[in-house]
Amino acid sequence: MHTRPFLYYLSALLITLFLLFVPELFWQDTDSDDDQTLRIMSYSSFLQEEGAGPELSQLFYEQTGIRIKWINAGNAGLLIERLKFKRDSDRPDLIMGFDQFSILEARKSFKFLELRDLNRKLQNPHLPSGSKQSDFLAYDWGPMTFIYRNNEVVAPIQLDDLLKEDYESRLILPDPRMSSPGLQFLLWVIGVKGEDAGFDFLKKLQPSIRVMPPSWSSSYSLFKSTPGTMVFSYLTSPYYHKLEENSEAYKAAAFNDPLPVQVEYAAIPQFCGRCDQAMSFMNFLITPGAQKILMNKNYMYPVALLPEMEKDFPWPEKNSYLDPIETLRLINKKKELINRWKTVFY
């Protein structure tokens, strides 16, 4: 007698599930056979509705008539691994989201088209030297420093200040093993102090470190929810709070020491199927329109000069950055430095 309701229930459940999955069941990758659609791979937050991706593709389509299909690689740290898993037919024509560290790994696994001519077009005096690469195009950048809230901590002006008791258990640093900004901090310390003295400094810094989260986003979230802390982030981070939250409370510490710089790059792999369209997109990336979108969505400095940015997004007052040759030497020793870093913190 009661078997019937059970069967009704099962049928209703199966129909509900079927309806819920109708778009996925009848999904067809219509773009894959379209020769005109440019396939670009990037990380999740870049491609989300509020990210730069959707606006860039809209503007690019308006200017060139070329559509873009974004391939979401998920986490930026797994971009290269994701690329290795792609079948030849699914591989992207262009990749966005590399930084100084990942381009070295990328070059080991893949070959990329030359972009010297495009790089020559970047004539921004604010752009740190050493940002230009022969096969990668920088599209935004940002110096890195500590961010704090007004009236909660005294702003440090040199690295040694961080050893003071005032900063005990106040620093939130992304983990250099898993996060690019974390690695920037390690290179900063070593770049400023030298290798041996740098690691001595890190040993002494331990009481000041509160936590070392695995990513920049979790570091910044903890900073926002924990009063009295400072986070290692972008010099441009306070602009977000100013423009989006109308808050002047967030400040970037102005260090006397030269600052490290994080640069984001795009590249065209040699296996690209629509290489001409990819090159058009690269040209588009450094136009004022695209640069403005990147600046407003990523909260990073543009690589091109934008006259109207001075009001809300002024260029950094001081142009003292880590020596790019020294930085490159350190990046090449990344594995060795991380192993040594482990001996300090383990």
Place this chain on the structure above:
Amino acid sequence: MQSLLSMALSLVMGLGGALGLLWLSSCTEKKTFSFLSFLCLLPNFLPPLFVIILSSGLIPFLPHGLWGLVFFHSFINVGLVSLIVYTWILQQALPWWQFSMVAGVSPLRFIIFILLPNLRFHFLSLSFFLLVLYMLSFSIPALIGGSIYGGIEVFIYEKIVTTGNWSQVVPYALGLFVLTLLGSRWLGIDTNMQKWNPPEAALGFKKIAKPWCAFFALGPGVFLMVAVAKNFWSLVLNPDLTFFNLLSLRASLQVSLLTALMTLLVASLLSYSFVKPEWSRWLLAWTHPGWVIMGFSLLLLGPESPFWSLLKNALGLSLLFLPYLYRLTIHRELQELRGQVMVAQIFPVSWFKIYWFVILPAIFPSICAVAILAGWWALGDFALSEILLAPVGVQTLAMEMKNALSTYDQAQALALLTSLWIPGVVLILIFQGMSYVSCRRISSLF
């Protein structure tokens, strides 16, 4: 070391919490106690990052490093451990306690000399479960432990990111898998439970049940509920926030329902293969080799389309959650059925009929409950989903939460977090309904 310390603290606090739950169940109605049980499990349902963010919003000086790690591991799991130990005491310890009362044994002596020694295999099993759970935990060690107390899962992720080569970590993941399998096999736990006492039996434990002990079991859940409520009003008053968009809500519902359904199928399959205790022990020993490894392994399977990716994601999440859930719930019920199955096997009936008429009716409500838990946990996942679903354009609420955090927008992330209850309620309704109609079907069989 962090796993051992976290395990020890969770067990001690869990034992205290269980005594508190005994007191609560002896003086509350069944429905109230069900709500309190939900509060115990609340910290398990929230993504760890949010547990930390919400906690740090209320407590200015949270511990970090080793002690922070031990604190948060215990904070998140003490409710679960309390509920498990509470169930054991209720099931097994009533006659022991009655004899002890007659003999004039003090409550403390009863706990130390009677309860703990007699439940030693249960506690060994629970210890091993907690140890593996803490060893494989990623978010808490990565967020709170700093570099020093990273744990194995953090080490695996670090290797992938620093070497840029997934294949290099496969030996580590396999080694870990084999080690936990052997460890579990060596323990050879068979938590055979034949007795069951209804919740009213808690009245019998009046003397050892302590009201203040309930703080251990309920403290974290109540604390987080207050934190969520405090944030909720500030979020509602913020007109710039979007609580959800329909597409991500649908994706979350798909992930959650598919994971629950997959868990239901795998758990049914596991219970179907319940033939010998030896088999069961190996099944119990199974622990997953890590989230990231699981994600990249599943990338190799089948085509890359939204439907297949959703299926692979649900399979991965089921395989990640099921070992714990199976170990803690279904296994015990299967053990209880051993006698009935042996009697049924005397008659010339097929194994399928024994399964269909004896095993499945008895354990189906538990399987549904396990499916709900797995489905609910799946709602908060963004680690595996980001590997499998992001490339095919499927964005769940949890993935949007993570993206919001990546673009400074913590308020938006918290708004999305509060929306997770919508697919959660749909999930509960569907699977509780299934449990209900199946019980009616079963009762009609007799």
